[in-house]
Amino acid sequence: MIAHYFTVDVEEYFQVSAFEPFISRAQWHSYESRVGLGVEYLLEALDEHEAGATFFILGWIAERHPDLIHRIVQAGHEIASHGWDHARVLDQTPEEFRDSVRRSKALLEELSGSPVIGFRAPSYSIVRGSEWALDILLGEGYRYDSSLFPVRRNGYGYRNGNRSPHWIDRDEGSILEIPPATLRRWGLNIPAAGGAYFRLFPYGLVSAAIAQAELNGTPATFYIHPWEVDPDQPCVPVPPVTRLRHYAGIGRTRARLERLLGEFRFTSIAEGAGVSGR
Numbered sequence: 028m029i030a031h032y033f034t035v036d037v038e039e040y041f042q043v044s045a046f047e048p049f050i051s052r053a054q055w056h057s058y059e060s061r062v063g064l065g066v067e068y069l070l071e072a073l074d075e076h077e078a079g080a081t082f083f084i085l086g087w088i089a090e091r092h093p094d095l096i097h098r099i100v101q102a103g104h105e106i107a108s109h110g111w112d113h114a115r116v117l118d119q120t121p122e123e124f125r126d127s128v129r130r131s132k133a134l135l136e137e138l139s140g141s142p143v144i145g146f147r148a149p150s151y152s153i154v155r156g157s158e159w160a161l162d163i164l165l166g167e168g169y170r171y172d173s174s175l176f177p178v179r180r181n182g183y184g185y186r187n188g189n190r191s192p193h194w195i196d197r198d199e200g201s202i203l204e205i206p207p208a209t210l211r212r213w214g215l216n217i218p219a220a221g222g223a224y225f226r227l228f229p230y231g232l233v234s235a236a237i238a239q240a241e242l243n244g245t246p247a248t249f250y251i252h253p254w255e256v257d258p259d260q261p262c263v264p265v266p267p268v269t270r271l272r273h274y275a276g277i278g279r280t281r282a283r284l285e286r287l288l289g290e291f292r293f294t295s296i297a298e299g300a301g302v303s304g305r
C-alpha cells in the first residue's frame with residue numbers, strides 16, 4: 028500500500044488569499060487567533076490513524092506561536108515553509124521572495140531543531156514564467172517544492188505540468204517537485220488535492236484522484252488548512268462568491284477527513300520521498 032502525502036498549510040482563517048482584498052496585513056493582529064485549535068484537531072486525527080504529515084507553516088505564525096511548532100515536532104511530523112506572510116510569488120520581487128523563504132526557514136529550523144527542506148508557495152503561486160523562484164529555493168538550501176499545481180486556472184496553476192513527483196533541473200541544481208493531486212479525466216487535469224475541492228465537491232473526487240495515483244504506483248498529495256476543520260471560526264463579512272469558497276462545506280470536512288485517513292495511508296513528504304537536509 029503506497030503512503031500518500033498529507034500536507035497542512037498552517038495559516039489563520041483571515042490570511043487566506045481570497046480575503047486579501049478585504050483584510051490588509053496591518054489588520055491581522057486585530058483578529059482572534061484560531062490556528063491552534065485547527066492544528067490540535069489535525070494532530071489528533073493523524074495520531075488516531077497513525078498517519079504522518081508535512082506542515083507548511085508561515086513565518087508570521089511561527090513567530091507568534093512557537094509552541095505550535097513544538098507540538099507538531101513532538102507529534103513526529105515534518106516542518107516546512109509556507110513563506111513569511113502569505114504573499115504570492117508573483118506579488119514579490121525575487122529579493123522579497125528570497126527574504127521570505129530565508130527568514131521563515133531560519134526561524135522554523137531554530138524552533139524545530141531540524142533542517143527545513145520543503146516549501147509551498149501561498150496559493151500555489153509559482154506559475155509559468157516564475158520558475159526563478161525554484162532557483163532561489165535551491166540557493167537557500169531547500170530540497171523540494173510543492174507549489175506547481177498542474178491545472179489551468181485564473182491566477183494560479185502550472186499549465187501542462189507533470190502530475191507526479193518529479194525532479195526539475197535548474198541552473199542552481201535539481202529540486203524535487205511534489206505537485207498537489209489531480210484527477211486525469213476527459214483529457215483534463217481536474218484539481219482534486221483538497222481545500223475547496225475537498226469541501227465543495229463530492230468526496231469521490233479526491234478519493235478517485237488518490238486511487239488513480241495508487242494505480243500508477245505514485246503517491247498523491249493531499250492538502251488541508253487548520254481553518255477548514257474549525258466550524259466555529261468567526262465569520263468575516265466578504266462578498267458571496269468569496270464566502271462560498273471559504274465557508275461552504277466546512278461543517279462536513281472533519282467527517283470527510285476521517286474517512287480519507289481511514290481509506291488511505293499517509294506520511295510526510297520528507298519521509299515518503301526519502302529526502303533530507305544536507
Ligand SMILES: [Zn+2]
Nearest residue numbers: 036038149150
Ligand atoms: Zn496558504
